Amino acid sequence: MSAFYDLSPKDAKGESYPFSDLKGKVVLIVNVASKCGFTPQYKDLEELNKKYKDQGLVILGFPCNQFLGQEPGTSDDIASFCQLNYGVSFPVLAKIDVNGDNADPVFKYLKSQKSGLLGLTRVKWNFEKFLIDKDGKVVQRYGSTTKPLSIGPAIEKLLK
Incomplete structure (x- = not known):
C-alpha cells in the first residue's frame, strides 16, 4: 500500500491530481453522490471549505455510483x-x-488506515468522510450521518 502522498487519482477532466501537492495541508475526503438523502451535506462541506481553505484545508469530493445508483x-x-x-x-x-x-x-488506502463502524473496512454509504492531517496520516473516519460542520473543531485542531 502506498503512502498518502504517493497517490494520484484522476480529476473530473481525467487529469492526474497528485496528492504530493497536498503536503502540509489538512485534507477531508468524502465519497459523494447527487441523488442521496445526504446530498445536502454539500452545503456544509462548502461552508467548511470557505471557512478553512485559506488556513490550509482541502476538501475533495469523490463521486461514487455504488450505492443504489x-x-x-x-x-x-x-x-x-x-x-x-x-x-x-x-x-x-x-x-x-x-x-x-x-x-x-x-x-x-484510506480504508486500510481507518476501519469504520464495528471494524468494517468497506465504505458503508455515500458521504463517508476521512480526515487527513498535515503529514498525510488518516486521523479520523466519519460515517455518513456525521454532519460536516461537526468536524470543524477537529479540522481547527489539525490546522494549528
Missing part, C-alpha cells in the same frame, strides 16, 4: 449539479468505486 451522471453533470445547487468550489474529482475489486487506490 445515486450518482449516475457524467463528470460534467456532477460538476454542474454541485455548482448550481450548492455553490461547490472545492474539487470534485473523477467518479470512482470505493469498494470491491475496482475500488480506487485512494479509498483502498
Whole structure:
C-alpha cells in the first residue's frame, strides 16, 4: 500500500491530481453522490471549505455510483449539479468505486488506515468522510450521518 502522498487519482477532466501537492495541508475526503438523502451535506462541506481553505484545508469530493445508483451522471453533470445547487468550489474529482475489486487506490488506502463502524473496512454509504492531517496520516473516519460542520473543531485542531 502506498503512502498518502504517493497517490494520484484522476480529476473530473481525467487529469492526474497528485496528492504530493497536498503536503502540509489538512485534507477531508468524502465519497459523494447527487441523488442521496445526504446530498445536502454539500452545503456544509462548502461552508467548511470557505471557512478553512485559506488556513490550509482541502476538501475533495469523490463521486461514487455504488450505492443504489445515486450518482449516475457524467463528470460534467456532477460538476454542474454541485455548482448550481450548492455553490461547490472545492474539487470534485473523477467518479470512482470505493469498494470491491475496482475500488480506487485512494479509498483502498484510506480504508486500510481507518476501519469504520464495528471494524468494517468497506465504505458503508455515500458521504463517508476521512480526515487527513498535515503529514498525510488518516486521523479520523466519519460515517455518513456525521454532519460536516461537526468536524470543524477537529479540522481547527489539525490546522494549528
